[in-house]
Amino acid sequence: MARGYPTFYPNVGRTIEGEFLPELAVPPVWLEDDFDTPAHKWIEGLGTRSVVTNKALGINEFYPHSGEAMLFITSEVGGEGNVIRRLGTIPLDTNFGIQIMFAFGPNDAFETTTDYVIPIHLYFDTDASLYKLAIKYIRSTGKWYYLGSDGTTYYEIGTRTIYPNSWHYVKVIVNPSTGKYISLQVDNHIYDLTAYSYQKTTSGGNVYFYAKIIVYALAGETTYLLCDNYKITYNES
Secondary structure (H helix, E strand, O other): OOOOOOEOOOOOOEOOOOOEOHHHOOOOEEEEEOOOOOHHHOEEEEOEEEEEOOEEEOOEEEOOOOOOOEEEEEOOOOOEEEEEEEEOOOOOOOEEEEEEEEEOOOOOOOOOOOOEEEEEEEEEEEOOEEEEEEEEEEOOOOEEEEEOOOOOOEEEEEEOOOOOOOOEEEEEEEEOOOOEEEEEEEOOEEEEOOOOEOEEEEOOOOEEEEEEEEEEOOOOOOOEEEEEEEEEEEEEO
């Protein structure tokens, strides 16, 4: 598969007669980044970022979830660390999904509710409206949040504490037609988010699609995050 381009599955999820079976269909991939190629696809915003083949965090040695490399993000001391990727605008006439694998070590600074990770953060302009959505995790409480329709306030979804010395899967599905979240999956648990909206405001007159990954540390501390297998899909149910 060519990275960054759609993959189509014309025969998946259909009967011999050609009838579409959505429950069996594999959502086409718009973008897949396994970080096995140069780090410069993700712009260093705050803090630092690098592509590594292994990393020691605390007493544990981490290796990529798949492939040969992974993204390593370091926050500023007592501040934010983030990376940004500029993407081609995906089809917005169907539900789309964003997923990522991430991990952190046992001795990171995530000790208070001031410390958090935002593994999924998107903002995009269609020339008709400007949208922003995000999923946030606070490690000290195990709570997950979604970014609300005002674009600044995070609202609690539920508690799902994840183990620090392991890779974890996170996926959110949204409906760009209604401006609503559909679901959040954390490892094997799925939350229904269909009642919640993300931000929709007046367009700036441009067309673009940006993705971010964010970590934040309390004063005097530094947080670290490992990322792998970032993927955007469309035609999601």
